[in-house]
Amino acid sequence: MLRYIGRRILIAIPTLIIVSIMVFALQKLLPGDPVLTMAGEERDPQVLAYLREKYRLDDPIPVQYFAWIGSALTGNLGISLRTDIPVLELILSKLPVTIELAIMAMIVALAIGIPAGIISAVRKGTAVDYTANVIALSGLSIPNFWLGIMLIMLISVRWKLLPASGYVPPTEDLWLNIKTMLMPAFVLGTGLAASLMRHTRSAMLGVMRSDYIRTARAKGLLSRKVILKHALRNALVPIVTLSTLLFGELLAGAVLTEQIFTIPGFGKLIVDAVFNRDYAVVQGVVLCTAVGFIFMNLLADVLYVLVNPRLRHAA
Amino acid sequence: MGREAARQLAPQSNPTRETAPSAPPLLDVQGLSVRFDGAPKGVNVVDDVSFSVSKGKTLCIVGESGCGKSVTSLALMGLLPTPPARIVAGAAVFDGQDLLTLSERERSDLRGDRIAMIFQEPMTSLNPAFTIGDQIAEGIVRHRKVSKAEAMERALDMLRKVRIPAPEKRLRAYPHEMSGGMRQRVMIAMALANDPQLLIADEPTTALDVTIQAQILTLIRRLQEETGTAMILITHDLGVVAEVADEVAVMYAGRVVESGPVEAIFDDPQHPYTIGLMGSVPSLGRRQGRLATIRGTVPPAELMPKGCRFTPRCPFSDGHCANDPPPLAEIRPGHRARCWYAPLELHRGAAS
Numbered sequence: 001m002l003r004y005i006g007r008r009i010l011i012a013i014p015t016l017i018i019v020s021i022m023v024f025a026l027q028k029l030l031p032g033d034p035v036l037t038m039a040g041e042e043r044d045p046q047v048l049a050y051l052r053e054k055y056r057l058d059d060p061i062p063v064q065y066f067a068w069i070g071s072a073l074t075g076n077l078g079i080s081l082r083t084d085i086p087v088l089e090l091i092l093s094k095l096p097v098t099i100e101l102a103i104m105a106m107i108v109a110l111a112i113g114i115p116a117g118i119i120s121a122v123r124k125g126t127a128v129d130y131t132a133n134v135i136a137l138s139g140l141s142i143p144n145f146w147l148g149i150m151l152i153m154l155i156s157v158r159w160k161l162l163p164a165s166g167y168v169p170p171t172e173d174l175w176l177n178i179k180t181m182l183m184p185a186f187v188l189g190t191g192l193a194a195s196l197m198r199h200t201r202s203a204m205l206g207v208m209r210s211d212y213i214r215t216a217r218a219k220g221l222l223s224r225k226v227i228l229k230h231a232l233r234n235a236l237v238p239i240v241t242l243s244t245l246l247f248g249e250l251l252a253g254a255v256l257t258e259q260i261f262t263i264p265g266f267g268k269l270i271v272d273a274v275f276n277r278d279y280a281v282v283q284g285v286v287l288c289t290a291v292g293f294i295f296m297n298l299l300a301d302v303l304y305v306l307v308n309p310r311l312r313h314a315a
Numbered sequence: 316m317g318r319e320a321a322r323q324l325a326p327q328s329n330p331t332r333e334t335a336p337s338a339p340p341l342l343d344v345q346g347l348s349v350r351f352d353g354a355p356k357g358v359n360v361v362d363d364v365s366f367s368v369s370k371g372k373t374l375c376i377v378g379e380s381g382c383g384k385s386v387t388s389l390a391l392m393g394l395l396p397t398p399p400a401r402i403v404a405g406a407a408v409f410d411g412q413d414l415l416t417l418s419e420r421e422r423s424d425l426r427g428d429r430i431a432m433i434f435q436e437p438m439t440s441l442n443p444a445f446t447i448g449d450q451i452a453e454g455i456v457r458h459r460k461v462s463k464a465e466a467m468e469r470a471l472d473m474l475r476k477v478r479i480p481a482p483e484k485r486l487r488a489y490p491h492e493m494s495g496g497m498r499q500r501v502m503i504a505m506a507l508a509n510d511p512q513l514l515i516a517d518e519p520t521t522a523l524d525v526t527i528q529a530q531i532l533t534l535i536r537r538l539q540e541e542t543g544t545a546m547i548l549i550t551h552d553l554g555v556v557a558e559v560a561d562e563v564a565v566m567y568a569g570r571v572v573e574s575g576p577v578e579a580i581f582d583d584p585q586h587p588y589t590i591g592l593m594g595s596v597p598s599l600g601r602r603q604g605r606l607a608t609i610r611g612t613v614p615p616a617e618l619m620p621k622g623c624r625f626t627p628r629c630p631f632s633d634g635h636c637a638n639d640p641p642p643l644a645e646i647r648p649g650h651r652a653r654c655w656y657a658p659l660e661l662h663r664g665a666a667s
């Protein structure tokens with residue numbers, strides 16, 4: 001098992017290198033001069049030259065790349081052009097907010113998607129199944145921002161049940177933290193719930209036809225046990241992998257959701273950085289995201305093996 | 316004549332084959348009909364099937380691939396996928412209760428406890444995600460008031476009974492670590508764990524290596540004798556039938572065309588289809604008697620004759636056969652045939 005994980009990590013290294021080059025190159029291809037943005041109205045040539053020198057923007061591109069990747073590896077992602085705060089510090093302060101949002105959204109997605117998928121598979125072809133599918137389809141097609149705005153209008157503005165925006169760290173006030181995160185997590189989670197539900201449904205339908213389900217029933221097991229033990233355990237194999245991979249989608253959704261609910265997270269950080277042409281921050285954020293993504297893929301591979309006894313032995 | 320040949324290949328005979336007409340059979344199936352949605356109107360995959368099994372006895376069901384043997388046994392177990400399958404007629408009285416009218420809950424109480432089944436596909440019939448021990452034990456826990464540990468103990472006993480080497484180790488093994496033969500042994504252990512009164516074995520050896528087939532069959536026979544379980548054995552192998560059957564039911568295209576004590580079926584077959592089968596029972600040099608290849612094929616559902624379904628392939632058939640389905644009529648006590656002209660010697664002058 002350890003050897004298997006080691007191998008997966010080795011395979012990830014070339015991917016990481018390619019990603020880092022792409023992050024760096026993309027940056028250089030963007031139109032607009034960051035120094036001009038920073039210097040503001042004045043455009044004093046001396047100031048511009050000083051800034052270019054400070055951020056080493058006049059060096060040849062490969063030199064810039066190796067300088068950047070070298071310091072990135074030591075945890076130095078540069079300094080925000082805009083705020084003068086080290087990028088790493090910025091990321092570390094925003095990341096927990098987004099991770100909290102992502103985890104809560106994932107819980108919402110799993111709590112809705114998996115039971116709904118199981119029920120619609122078991123009740124295939126009945127009204128329950130159709131209703132679940134229609135809801136899932138609307139879940140997939142309703143844009144997050146629209147759902148977010150509707151929820152804010154209803155729950156925050158009209159009923160005044162939950163705060164419409166803002167963020168309170170859980171260390172400060174846990175209850176208020178949960179209350180503020182509830183709506184964003186729901187908005188972000190429902191889209192995922194829909195695709196989880198559909199995947200759960202089809203995985204369950206496939207598994208329910210298998211011979212070992214018939215064997216389980218032949219033993220006289222009650223259908224609850226047949227479904228929740230024998231069928232679900234096997235259907236979970238693809239679902240677990242899928243939910244890990246959905247984290248990528250989750251991150252993309254988080255960017256938008258954080259904008260709607262003005263949550264100072266990772267998504268907001270990257271949007272602001274892009275608008276401000278804050279190169280170092282954009283690079284750092286994208287690099288972190290890519291690493292996180294590769295890590296989630298790695299986790300998906302490992303989980304897939306863990307939940308699958310056949311592979312567990314082979315690995 | 317077939318019987319003699321079969322006997323030579325299968326010298327082990329069943330000395331006690333007295334028929335006890337007084338005691339009611341353990342399972343009495345009458346007029347069982349199963350329809351699949353989408354099949355042509357009036358053509359049932361299993362049609363008007365009747366047979367019975369007495370306590371501790373063995374009924375063999377034989378018939379070509381696709382004639383409805385598995386569907387019949389799954390119908391009795393209540394394991395048919397509904398839809399598309401529907402039981403449209405019949406009764407199956409097991410120990411005084413009609414299996415077909417029981418509620419799903421009552422049926423699941425019987426399943427795996429008093430009626431158990433072994434399937435045709437040992438490679439896929441065990442759940443890949445759980446250990447062998449867990450899968451045997453859960454069936455015991457379901458029907459007996461025992462702790463999980465006691466059930467595991469019993470599972471271990473069963474693995475010993477089915478002669479699985481290193482049973483303690485196997486208890487913790489996953490299905491993919493075992494061969495087909497070993498998996499079928501596990502299925503047998505699972506089926507017999509609660510001492511069922513009736514075991515339905517649906518071609519338990521067909522999917523296995525020829526060398527393993529005999530071992531598995533001997534094992535089933537030995538355990539059956541030890542426990543006094545009645546058995547419905549579905550098989551293609553007439554040598555096996557000759558060896559283990561007390562009663563035989565021959566199926567053709569979803570119907571029982573002939574049934575009776577094994578001697579009667581082998582020595583004095585009455586239905587032209589059975590006669591055709593017997594024509595090819597183990598000849599010298601052939602280890603196993605596969606079903607004969609009778610001229611022609613089973614007609615597809617939409618071309619199924621209204622009357623006797625064997626009509627297109629039958630050398631004796633006429634218009635009467637094609638239009639009116641013959642009843643499964645008793646020719647001699649206990650011996651039934653579904654043919655207008657049975658006994659053939661009487662009606663047609665020549666046979667076999």
Ligand SMILES: Nc1ncnc2c1ncn2[C@@H]1O[C@H](COP(=O)(O)OP(=O)(O)OP(=O)(O)O)[C@@H](O)[C@H]1O
Binds near residue numbers: 378379384399518
């Ligand atoms: N789920 C299903 N839907 C439609 N038709 C089915 C289904 N299952 C079985 N059948 C049909 O029912 C008929 C009987 O099938 P069954 O499996 O009982 O045959 P069998 O006698 O067990 O054959 P074999 O010896 O190959 O196991 C076949 O013609 C098959 O096409």
Ligand SMILES: [Mg+2]
Binds near residue numbers: 385
């Ligand atoms: Mg079959």
